[in-house]
Amino acid sequence: MRILIALLAGGLFGSGLFISGMTDTTKVQGWLDVFGNWDPTLAFVMGGALIPMAIAWRFVPGRAPLVGGAFPQPPAPEVDRRLVVGSVLFGVGWGLAGLCPGPAIASLSYGGTSGLVFMAAMLVGMGAAPAIATRLDRLATAS
Amino acid sequence: MEQDWIWGLVGGLVIGLGGAVYLLGNGRIMGASGIIGGLVDGSGWSTWAERLAFLAGVLIMPIVLTPLYSVEITTHATSNLAVIVAAGLCVGIGTRIANGCTSGHGVCGISRLSLRGIVATVFYILAGGLTIVLFRHLLGVI
Numbered sequence: 434m435r436i437l438i439a440l441l442a443g444g445l446f447g448s449g450l451f452i453s454g455m456t457d458t459t460k461v462q463g464w465l466d467v468f469g470n471w472d473p474t475l476a477f478v479m480g481g482a483l484i485p486m487a488i489a490w491r492f493v494p495g496r497a498p499l500v501g502g503a504f505p506q507p508p509a510p511e512v513d514r515r516l517v518v519g520s521v522l523f524g525v526g527w528g529l530a531g532l533c534p535g536p537a538i539a540s541l542s543y544g545g546t547s548g549l550v551f552m553a554a555m556l557v558g559m560g561a562a563p564a565i566a567t568r569l570d571r572l573a574t575a576s
Numbered sequence: 577m578e579q580d581w582i583w584g585l586v587g588g589l590v591i592g593l594g595g596a597v598y599l600l601g602n603g604r605i606m607g608a609s610g611i612i613g614g615l616v617d618g619s620g621w622s623t624w625a626e627r628l629a630f631l632a633g634v635l636i637m638p639i640v641l642t643p644l645y646s647v648e649i650t651t652h653a654t655s656n657l658a659v660i661v662a663a664g665l666c667v668g669i670g671t672r673i674a675n676g677c678t679s680g681h682g683v684c685g686i687s688r689l690s691l692r693g694i695v696a697t698v699f700y701i702l703a704g705g706l707t708i709v710l711f712r713h714l715l716g717v718i
Contacts, residue, residue, distance in 0.1 A: 438601035439626035443633025445594030446606060446679070451638040453587020454580060459652045465704040468713060474584040479682060481588020482595065486687035489596035498603030505605055508685070512695045519674025520681070520696040524703025526666025529659055529711060529718060532651070533678045534671060535608035538634045540651045543642065547653040551664040558668020559609070559616040566673045 434500050447539045453478040456540035458531025465528050514573050515566055595683055602626060607680020608634075609671035617672070654718060670700075 454460045455478055463472030493504045527533050530551055537544075537552055544551070595606040604626075611627045614620020620627055642649050654660060671677040674696055676685065681700075685693015711717045 435602050435626045436629045438597060439629040440633045442594045442598035442601065442606060443630035444637045445590050445597060445633075446608075446630075447634035447637035448641060449587045449589070449591030449594060450634070451587070451641050452590060453584045455584075455587065456638065456651055458654075460580075462708060462712075462718070465701070465708045466712065467705055468709060472580075474580050477581045477584035478588035478591065481585040482592035482683045483588075483687045485589060485592035485596045486599075486683055489599050490688045492600060498599075499601045500603070502603050504599070504603050507688075508690050508692050510691045512692060516674050516692055516696055517699055519670045519672070520699035521670070521703040522666050523670030523674060523677060524700035524705075525707045526663040526668075526670060527678075527700060528704035528707030529666065530653060530663030532653065532663065533608070533667060534612055535634065535677070535679050536651075537667075538608065538612070538631055539638050541635055542639045543649050544651045544653060547655055547657070547660050548651060550657055550660050551653070551667075554661045554664025555668035556612075556616055558665040558670075559613045559672050560668075562613070562669045562672030563617050565669055569673065 438500065446535060449478075449482070450536050450539040453481075456536040456544075461531040461533075461536075462528065515569060518569060519566075591679075592683060592687075595679070595687075598630070599684070605680055605684045606630075607676050607684060609667075609677040610675065610680055613668075613672045656717070659718060674700075 450456055454474055460472050460474050463470060464475035498504060532551055534555065537548065537555060540548055541552060598604050598606040611620070611630055615624060615627055674681070676693070676696055681693040681696035686697060
C-alpha cells in the first residue's frame with residue numbers, strides 16, 4: 434500500500450512539474466531574472482501547489498496517516514547555519530542551471546546529456562553533503 | 577505564451593495534490609531532495625522501496641504525457657557542461673545541508689507556515705536571483 438501511494442504521489446508530482454512547464458529551465462531562470470524578461474509562471478505554480486498542501490495540513494492534527502504510523506513532527510523553529518548556507522548554495526545552483534531535484538528527475542527522459550550530467554553531479558553533491566555539513570558545524574564552533 | 581500561467585496554476589495544483597497524497601497517505605513530507613538524498617547517503621535505506629516508487633512515478637509520468645503535446649519537449653538546459661556540473665554539485669550539496677529544496681521547504685514547508693521553510697525559500701530565491709544577475713547580466717555566461 435505504501436508503495437502504491439508513493440507511486441501515485443510521485444506520478445502526480447511528475448505530472449504537475451511537466452504540465453506547469455517547470456522542467457523548462459528558461460521558465461525557472463526567467464522567473465529568477467527580475468531585471469530581464471521576467472516570467473511569472475513559477476509564482477502561479479507555487480501558489481497552486483500551496484493550496485492542496487495547506488488543506489492537507491489541516492487534516493493532520495489528531496489523526497494518523499492512511500497506512501498507519503504517525504505524521505511528521507512539527508519542525509524545530511530554529512534557523513541555523515546549515516539552513517542558510519545550504520539554501521544559498523542551492524539557490525546558486527538553481528539559478529545557474531534552472532533545475533532543482535524534482536524537475537531534474539522528471540525531465541531525465543528528455544533532458545539529454547545536460548540532464549544526465551546534472552543528475553550525476555547532483556548525486557555526487559548529495560553524497561558529499563554529510564561530510565561538508567560536519568565541517569560547516571566545526572567551522573562554527575571554531576570561530 | 578499567454579496561457580502559460582494557467583498551465584502553471586493547473587500544474588501547481590497537481591503538484592500540491594501529490595504532496596497531499598504523500599502526506600495523508602504515507603505520513604511523509606514530499607521533498608524531492610530528501611527522498612533522493614536519503615537513498616544516496618544511506619539515511620533513508622529503511623524506506624528505500626517507497627522512495628524508489630515515488631521517484632519512478634516522477635520519472636514515468638512525463639514520458640506518458642509527452643505524446644499529448646504537439647510541440648517538442650525540451651528542458652532548454654545549457655550545453656555548457658562546466659556550468660551544469662557546478663550547478664548540480666551546488667544543488668546536491670546545498671539541498672542536503674539545508675535539508676530541503678523547492679518541494680520540501682517551498683511547497684510543504686510554507687504551506688504549514690514553517691519558519692525554516694519560509695527562511696530557506698527566501699534565501700534560495702535571493703541567491704538564485706543574484707546568480708542570474710551575476711552570471712547572465714554581468715558575466716554573460718548563462
